[in-house]
């Protein structure tokens with residue numbers, strides 16, 4: 001299998017290499033691309049050195065079975081269509097194509113069926129959306145999800161390596177705000193992305209749109225507040241969900257305990273520091289909300305793994321299976 005990663009030197013790109021190593025899928029050729037800033041950098045795949053190449057249009061005229069993009073929406077918009085001409089499947093981590101009706105937005109355990117027989121660009125969803133739709137999809141099948149209120153607690157690695165650098169510099173005493181609108185160390189910032197006319201931020205609107213699209217619930221009522229917190233890895237969310245049917249807590253807990261890609265904690269809770277290198281969505285503190293047709297729970301996921309690289313590699317694995325490549 002011939003594979004390329006665009007944005008290989010970033011937080012997500014480096015984790016993609018790790019997730020590909022962990023997948024044990026035989027790869028005959030792995031090309032790594034980044035910007036001019038990465039000239040001369042060598043990365044390793046299964047201890048084999050691979051020199052990072054500078055991305056140009058002609059790089060992507062080469063045929064690959066799969067090309068992973070993890071270099072932001074601007075790079076994806078320019079280069080993913082070029083790659084799609086020459087290669088089979090392009091898996092993009094950015095927000096560049098998620099809203100396009102013809103592009104599948106995929107969390108394999110929820111709507112991986114969309115990959116069967118597909119070639120072209122596949123969009124990898126927003127990190128916080130991936131982790132919440134996994135348990136919500138299980139609960140929707142049981143009780144019929146109709147309304148969602150979510151508050152997130154998102155780590156600085158969600159902003160890439162500059163987010164981590166900003167927090168670590170401030171921890172050493174810097175008063176430079178770095179890439180955030182306020183100091184993030186010892187603080188929480190209720191803004192991720194710019195604000196829109198609706199009063200919601202870009203990140204919040206992404207979660208509204210993407211939850212509806214992935215869960216195939218176009219009429220789902222959603223209100224999200226996204227918040228940046230001084231955590232390095234791991235996004236958390238407080239989720240409040242309203243359903244059509246009366247919710248039996250035991251039934252909900254059993255279903256979550258048995259579902260793929262979910263770890264459910266019955267009598268304890270989980271924090272970002274607890275999840276280590278897990279690629280699962282972690283759910284706990286399940287209880288009724290204001291009435292017995294509602295549920296509220298706490299949810300944690302590794303944003304760079306589950307929220308980006310591991311989901312992208314899972315899309316790759318599932319597509320490779322459907323297409324007989326694996």
Ligand SMILES: NC(=O)c1ccc[n+]([C@@H]2O[C@H](COP(=O)([O-])OP(=O)(O)OC[C@H]3O[C@@H](n4cnc5c(N)ncnc54)[C@H](OP(=O)(O)O)[C@@H]3O)[C@@H](O)[C@H]2O)c1
Pocket residue numbers: 006007008009010011012013033034035036037038055070071072073075093094095125126127157158159160161162303304307308
């Ligand atoms: N971090 C997360 O938790 C997360 C979660 C979900 C989705 N995402 C999305 O994944 C993408 C990457 O995020 P990240 O966190 O990995 O960011 P990052 O750490 O800032 O890395 C960005 C990567 O893009 C490359 N790049 C930037 N401009 C380029 C250009 N003109 N040509 C070629 N390569 C270029 C960079 O190369 P250089 O090193 O050479 O600059 C680097 O490899 C973004 O779209 C982000 O929204 C991130």
